[in-house]
Amino acid sequence: MNLKQLSELLGLSQTTVSRALNGYPEVNEATRERVLQAVKETGYRPNKAAQRLATGKAGSIGLVMPTAPGHQSDVHFGEFLAGLGEEAVRHDFHFVIMPADPDDEVAALRRLAISGNVDALFVAYMRGHDPRLAMLKSLSMPYVVHGRSFGSEPDYPYLDIDNEGAFYDATRLLLQLGHTRFALMNGPMHLDFAIRRKNGVISALAERGLALDEGCMSHALMTDEQGLLAMEHFLQLPERPTAILCSSTVLALGAIRAVNQAGLRLGEDISLIAHDDVLPLLKPESFSVPLTTTRSSLRAAGVRIAQRLIGTVKQAGPFPDQELWKTELIVRASTGPVPQA
Amino acid sequence: MNLKQLSELLGLSQTTVSRALNGYPEVNEATRERVLQAVKETGYRPNKAAQRLATGKAGSIGLVMPTAPGHQSDVHFGEFLAGLGEEAVRHDFHFVIMPADPDDEVAALRRLAISGNVDALFVAYMRGHDPRLAMLKSLSMPYVVHGRSFGSEPDYPYLDIDNEGAFYDATRLLLQLGHTRFALMNGPMHLDFAIRRKNGVISALAERGLALDEGCMSHALMTDEQGLLAMEHFLQLPERPTAILCSSTVLALGAIRAVNQAGLRLGEDISLIAHDDVLPLLKPESFSVPLTTTRSSLRAAGVRIAQRLIGTVKQAGPFPDQELWKTELIVRASTGPVPQA
DNA sequence: TACATAATTGAAAGCGCTTTGGATGCCACT
DNA sequence: AGTGGCATCCAAAGCGCTTTCAATTATGTA
Numbered sequence: 001m002n003l004k005q006l007s008e009l010l011g012l013s014q015t016t017v018s019r020a021l022n023g024y025p026e027v028n029e030a031t032r033e034r035v036l037q038a039v040k041e042t043g044y045r046p047n048k049a050a051q052r053l054a055t056g057k058a059g060s061i062g063l064v065m066p067t068a069p070g071h072q073s074d075v076h077f078g079e080f081l082a083g084l085g086e087e088a089v090r091h092d093f094h095f096v097i098m099p100a101d102p103d104d105e106v107a108a109l110r111r112l113a114i115s116g117n118v119d120a121l122f123v124a125y126m127r128g129h130d131p132r133l134a135m136l137k138s139l140s141m142p143y144v145v146h147g148r149s150f151g152s153e154p155d156y157p158y159l160d161i162d163n164e165g166a167f168y169d170a171t172r173l174l175l176q177l178g179h180t181r182f183a184l185m186n187g188p189m190h191l192d193f194a195i196r197r198k199n200g201v202i203s204a205l206a207e208r209g210l211a212l213d214e215g216c217m218s219h220a221l222m223t224d225e226q227g228l229l230a231m232e233h234f235l236q237l238p239e240r241p242t243a244i245l246c247s248s249t250v251l252a253l254g255a256i257r258a259v260n261q262a263g264l265r266l267g268e269d270i271s272l273i274a275h276d277d278v279l280p281l282l283k284p285e286s287f288s289v290p291l292t293t294t295r296s297s298l299r300a301a302g303v304r305i306a307q308r309l310i311g312t313v314k315q316a317g318p319f320p321d322q323e324l325w326k327t328e329l330i331v332r333a334s335t336g337p338v339p340q341a
Numbered sequence: 342m343n344l345k346q347l348s349e350l351l352g353l354s355q356t357t358v359s360r361a362l363n364g365y366p367e368v369n370e371a372t373r374e375r376v377l378q379a380v381k382e383t384g385y386r387p388n389k390a391a392q393r394l395a396t397g398k399a400g401s402i403g404l405v406m407p408t409a410p411g412h413q414s415d416v417h418f419g420e421f422l423a424g425l426g427e428e429a430v431r432h433d434f435h436f437v438i439m440p441a442d443p444d445d446e447v448a449a450l451r452r453l454a455i456s457g458n459v460d461a462l463f464v465a466y467m468r469g470h471d472p473r474l475a476m477l478k479s480l481s482m483p484y485v486v487h488g489r490s491f492g493s494e495p496d497y498p499y500l501d502i503d504n505e506g507a508f509y510d511a512t513r514l515l516l517q518l519g520h521t522r523f524a525l526m527n528g529p530m531h532l533d534f535a536i537r538r539k540n541g542v543i544s545a546l547a548e549r550g551l552a553l554d555e556g557c558m559s560h561a562l563m564t565d566e567q568g569l570l571a572m573e574h575f576l577q578l579p580e581r582p583t584a585i586l587c588s589s590t591v592l593a594l595g596a597i598r599a600v601n602q603a604g605l606r607l608g609e610d611i612s613l614i615a616h617d618d619v620l621p622l623l624k625p626e627s628f629s630v631p632l633t634t635t636r637s638s639l640r641a642a643g644v645r646i647a648q649r650l651i652g653t654v655k656q657a658g659p660f661p662d663q664e665l666w667k668t669e670l671i672v673r674a675s676t677g678p679v680p681q682a
Numbered sequence: 683t684a685c686a687t688a689a690t691t692g693a694a695a696g697c698g699c700t701t702t703g704g705a706t707g708c709c710a711c712t
Numbered sequence: 713a714g715t716g717g718c719a720t721c722c723a724a725a726g727c728g729c730t731t732t733c734a735a736t737t738a739t740g741t742a
Contacts (some may be wrong), residue, residue, distance in 0.1 A: 002698055013722045018700060028720060047457035049399065050698035052390040053727045058458075061439070072621045073640065078419025084409035085440030091359035093457075095438040096401070099426030116388040116728085117399075117435075223621060250622065257627065280413045280564060281591065282624065286598065299414065343728055354692045359730060369690060391728035394697045457698085 003043045010038055021046070050235050052116065059093045062118030064109050066102040066125060072223055075250065076298055079279055080124065080146070083302020093311050106131050122146065126192040142312040144305050150195045157321045163193045166327040167200030170245055170273040170326035173292075173329065174316055175208055178338035179243035179271060181232045185227060185255060187247045189219035191302045196246065197275070203244055216241055220251075227254025235262050242338050246274040251280040252291060259281050265289075271335040277326075284313050290332035296325055343384045351379055362387070392459065400434045402650050404460030405450050407443040407466060413564055416591065416612055417639055420620055421465065421487070424643020432651050447473050454480050461488065461650045467533040475538075483653040485646050490538045498662045500646050504534045507635035507668040508541030511586055511614040514670065519679035520584035520612060523553060524575045526568060526596060528588045530560040538616070542586055544604065558580055561592075568595025576603050583679050587615035590623040593632060606630075612676040614667075631673035637666055 007017045012031070018036035020027045038044070043064045052058035081095075088094065096117050096151065100108030100141065105125070109132055113121060119142070123132060126147035133152055137145050143160040169213075174182065184201050187194040202212055215237060220226035227250065234241055235258065252274035259266050266272060266289040276284050278300075284291035302325035308319045348358045361376035362369045370635070379385070393399035401637065402425065422436075429435065437458050441449030444467070450473055454462060464473060469663070474493055477484050486499040508525075515523065525542050527533040534650035556578060557656055559571035568591065575582055577601065585594045592613035600607050607613060607630040617625050617634035619641075625632035649660045 003385050003700095014699080015701080015722055015724095015736090016720080022700085031720080043455075045452065045455040047394070049390045049393040049457045049696050050727090051700080053388070053394050053729085054698080054700040056727080058390065065422070067423055067430060069427055071427075071739065073420050073423030075416060075419060075622055078416060078422070079414050081406070081419070081438075082408055082412075082414030085406050086410055086412075088440065089408060089440040094440065094453075095436075097422075097426070097436040097438055099435065101430060111386065113437075114384075114386045116390045123695075126461040183453075224624075228627075253622075253644070254627075257629075260629070281416055281594075283565075286569075286595075288567065288598075288601070299450065344730095345728075355729080355733080357690080358696095360691090363730085365708080367690065388728050391697090392730080393729080394699085395730040397697080670698055 001042050002047065003044075006038060006042060006044050006050040008036075009042070010035060011100075030231045041085050056312065058117070059091070059117050059313075060096050060118045061093060061120050061122055061306065062096045062098065062112045062264045063086065063122040063124070064105055064112060065097050065099045066105065067099045068101050068244040071102065072221065074222075075279055075281065076222070076248075076277055077124075078296045078336050079277065080302045083299035083304075084122070084306045085302075086299070087303045087306035087310065091314070093306075093310055094265075106135060110135055113141055119313045120144075122305060122309060127190045128192055130192070142309060146301060146305060148196075149191050150192045154322065157308070157319075159301055159308070159323045159325070161301070161325045161327055162298040163196035164200035164203075166275060166296075166329070167197040167245060168204045169200075169327075169329050170292075170294050171204035172333070174243040174245075174271060174273065174335065175204065175210075177271065177335060179245075180210060180338070181216075181239055181241040182210070182243045182245065183241035184212060184218070185223050185230045185234075185244060185246045185251050186217065186219050194219060197245075197247055222248040222250050224250055224254035224257070227251035227256075228258045229254070231255035231258035232262075235259075235264070242270060243274040244270060246272055248292065249274050249276050249279060249284060249293070252287075253282065256287065256289075267333045268338045269339055271338075273335060276330075283328070284332060287334070289334050292332045293330050295330055296327040301325070342384050342651045343388065344385075347379060347383060347385050351376060362593035398460050398598060398654065399458070399653075400432070401437050401459045402429065402434060402461050402463055402647065403437045403439065403453045403520070404463040405446055405453060406438050406440045407446065407626060408440045409442050412443065413562065415563075416620055416622065417563070417589075417618055418465075420618065420639045421643040424640035424645075425463065425647045426643075427640070428647035428651065432655070434647075434651055446477060451476055454482055460654045461485075463646060464614075468531045469533055469536050471533070483650060485649050487642060487646060488533050489537075491533050495663065498649070498660075499647070500642055500666070502642070502662045502668055504537035504665045504668075505544075507543035507616065507637075507670070508538040509585060510541075510547045510668075510670050511633075511635050512542045512545035515584040515586075515612060515614065515676065516545065516551075518584075518612065518676060521549075521551060521679070522557075522580055522582040523551070523584045523586065524557040525626060526575075526585060526587045526592050527558065527560050527561070528563050535560060538586075538588055552636045560629045563589045563591050565591055565595035565598070568592035568597075569599045570595070572596040572599035572602075576605070576652045578602075579672070583611060585613040587613055590617050590620060590632065590634070591624060592627075594623065597628065597630075608674045608677045610680055611650050612679075614676060617671075625671070625673060628675070630675050633673045633676040634671050636671055637668040642666070644666070 007014045020032040098112045119141040124146040128150040130149035148160045218230035273292045276295040277298040284293045348355045361373040439453045462484040465487040469491040471490035561567035614633045617636040618639040623632045
């Protein structure tokens with residue numbers, strides 16, 4: 001069933017039926033009723049590809065999903081998607097997801113953009129000096145970046161959390177508790193949030209005349225194994241750190257396993273603060289020793305970005321171009337005063 | 342840059358350029374080279390919407406993502422998606438994800454199908470007597486179901502794991518260890534896998550003349566909280582079960598927390614077997630007491646389903662319509678002989 | 683040399699929708 | 713009666729691609 005058939009059925013022109021369907025004013029209310037009725041009976045749905053071709057819009061947000069054989073799936077990605085979806089469903093938008101090798105993201109994003117399949121783009125996993133920014137700017141398609149790109153002029157639409165502030169505050173808390181030996185368990189070095197979090201730690205330490213030793217910094221994928229490995233490494237250092245900052249509760253999961261295996265007590269021998277993306281699976285309060293965290297909901301960010309993206313496509317009012325969300329610092333049992341030596 | 346412009350640039354007809362691009366044989370090799378060269382230089386990409394409209398194919402797989410405010414995101418979904426993506430990226434396919442309220446899945450699936458945006462459908466979260474099957478059959482669009490629908494004629498293309506066999510085997514193992522008081526911590530009652538797993542347990546018990554008490558069965562969303570609650574309930578029963586079967590490592594996570602909180606020892610006071618979807622975040626061997634599991638990789642299932650779907654769309658050879666994967670039973674430390682009373 | 687055959691290329695007709703630029707009829711108003 | 717304005721409706725022209733059908737040229741054969 002297509003427009004033509006439907007209009008023949010009704011004895012109307014395609015024009016009128018189309019207008020009736022799309023809420024144009026120049027169609028008789030009685031006629032519109034008749035059309036709507038027929039739609040219900042026949043179950044007619046406009047062909048989106050045709051609509052897209054004719055209008056240039058198709059109610060969809062495009063995004064690139066990094067994937068590859070052996071590339072571990074990322075809970076953060078799923079959680080963010082849930083947020084996007086929650087908002088999208090309200091506006092009858094859908095997503096077009098282009099899976100791409102992590103090394104091929106720029107090209108994949110470009111393919112997606114010029115495929116004509118999407119109205120707007122969402123971009124994540126930002127890096128320092130991210131090459132995608134220049135490409136996006138040249139595209140004349142709305143987009144919102146999740147995160148920022150360290151080293152690039154912040155003149156693009158983004159939503160980010162204050163990573164530097166979060167880790168600055170967390171470090172200050174640990175300093176106040178008397179800790180002096182710190183370690184940072186971070187995400188991959190090239191990612192923007194990792195850079196900023198590191199800076200936050202470093203500047204808080206610097207205020208006390210402390211520095212973060214190279215050996216007390218790990219950059220790795222945010223998996224629990226990597227957390228385990230990194231922590232094992234830290235624990236073997238001659239000057240074992242007593243305060244750990246951790247970029248994700250996923251990393252913390254492994255890190256804590258290492259602490260337990262070493263027979264140490266979290267919150268006493270070792271204090272740890274992790275960043276909490278509010279993943280349903282990893283509630284900091286559910287850890288055997290509840291975790292002190294810097295918190296910001298990834299899902300809420302997804303909802304907000306979807307709002308902005310969809311709003312822009314629908315030309316529904318202006319949105320702020322840049323948003324920086326503060327994180328909360330929530331103290332639980334994984335942090336305590338520095339142990340007396 | 343579109344086909345018309347490109348062909349004018351080359352002094353060729355759109356026909357020839359189109360054929361050159363799509364690998365048709367009736368075009369001079371020299372001409373093809375010239376076209377390919379021009380594509381490289383101009384960065385031309387065909388408009389997918391137009392391609393779709395003209396051919397009816399667009400290289401995309403559609404799926405419905407259940408979501409709603411407050412609806413917790415599902416790690417299983419993300420992991421499966423990673424599998425789909427891994428295969429899709431090899432064939433330059435993408436996904437169209439339609440977010441939908443969990444109560445609205447049938448309608449959402451239909452909308453997706455007739456939107457003309459997708460070539461094939463993937464369907465998951467199957468229920469007993471699933472109403473989507475009839476709809477899918479009427480659709481004349483390829484689809485593959487992940488799971489099955491208990492109570493419906495199995496005459497549709499599916500990939501499922503042997504849920505009944507898995508839980509039958511797991512139960513047998515526990516029986517051999519002398520356990521007689523069982524509890525089953527299951528997924529939502531209406532879901533197909535939950536039905537079959539329950540049946541597996543019941544039939545293994547029946548062979549020994551045992552039955553599964555109503556109070557020893559929980560049906561809930563597969564979250565760690567629910568696991569905690571269910572286990573707390575089980576532990577308060579007058580005849581406390583000693584053997585627990587658990588539909589997911591996510592549930593097990595909470596369940597084990599409850600066991601620990603009750604001061605009981607896993608693998609001694611309580612034996613537990615969980616089904617392991619091979620989620621990167623929840624490795625059974627990484628639990629403080631490594632988990633005995635029935636194992637089947639969700640991601641591998643995703644890869645396989647994408648293969649079948651894409652293969653069908655591309656008309657690349659016949660695929661088996663029905664696949665039933667056996668699970669592995671892997672014994673670790675969370676199971677032990679029944680404690681002597 | 684003449685003619686069948688194969689190799690290349692093009693013109694034009696869609697795919698299903700939106701939208702521009704009229705038509706048409708009806709009314710009030712002068 | 714003549715005119716302008718309004719409410720409705722429609723024919724047809726795209727959107728950018730594929731594909732059918734036909735034309736043209738090159739090649740081979742008798």
